[in-house]
Amino acid sequence: MFILTTISDLVQIFPEDFQKPSAQSIEDNLNAKYANKVVQKIGLCICVYDILSASDGLIGHGTGIVNVNVECRLIVFRPFKGEIVAGRISSASEDGMRIALDFFDDIFVPSNLLFPDSTFNVQEQCWVWSNEGQEYFYDKTDWVRFRVEQEHWADLSPVAPSLREAAAYSERKSPYSITVGS
Template identity: 55%
Template sequence: MYIIVTIADLIQISPQDFEKRSAQAIEDNINLKYADKVIHRVGLCVALYDILQTSEGLIGHGTGIVNVNVDFRMIVFRPFKGEILTGKILSSSDMGIRISMGFFDDIFVPAPGMLFEPAKHHLTEDGERVWVWETAPDNLLYFDVNEVVKFRVEAETWTDLSPEKQPAPGEEVEVYRRSPYEITASMQLSGLGPAFWWREPDEEEAAEEGEEEADGGAEDMNGDAVDVMDEGV
């Protein structure tokens, strides 16, 4: 899911960062420039891994900005084809299901082609449309929004977002920009889809017992607190 990528770049340090140690100022500016950014055909940069080499800083004429050539390594999110990942269903449409991993939302499962067969777009009692796996006429398994799911990476799509041409004065332009990095996924193999579908009976009982113990523990703690307060009175 994560890879280490070596990058060489010119990092600029502004006078406001001169009070920091040199290494810290370089690290902060690398993260500011790269973290949460997509490098075309490389992946989504997560954070700096380490700094390999730096040059001497050169101060720009009239600006006070220090320019440093830096070789460094970044932690990059780029899962491989066939990898199984976990996320939450973000939304559902007649085209498919969008999944989020918290830090990355551009994961799409085309439907019904990449879901269990037969899959249908179903209207729930709450008026929401969700995809449903119909294992039998009376047995419907729902891909509910916010449900934790496992999915398989099938393909990746890169879009080069070059600077757009500025519209002429008074010209109306429809604004639509694709994500620079998108993942196409599937949920049509055993073990994929909502995690609770594949939970063993023993695991379900253990989960329920854990919830009951947590609730009981909370009640006991509340009770002890009341007793202490009563004694104090």
């Protein structure tokens, strides 16, 4: 579910951060840039794990900003296909169920991947699985285990100012979502 990934980046340390130790300034800048953000084809970055190497800082002409080339490892949320994960049901509809973790909520179980003999109860707004004469209700906030089936990546490029109004009314896409099965 969590992996370590190595990245290289240019970190800019501003003069107001000079009173901190260099390693702390670099880590703070990396966390500000990557923590709680999705990096395409990598996953949801949680935080910096460690700094592997850093170059000597070069001072920018006229700005006082120090530029440092850094190689570091990040803790990243990216479950692999087939992994079993536990989460809470956040909502249900005829299309399927949405599941959330404490820090990630773009998990969807389509109706065709639910157990056979599962039906949607409109009155209760939940899915019901009938098995050997027993009915099991999948209520909102219930804990469930699910198997990761697919990842979906969406490139959310910036929108031109002239097209922003039309884009605001279009459906919001998540940069990273997961489709799962029961």
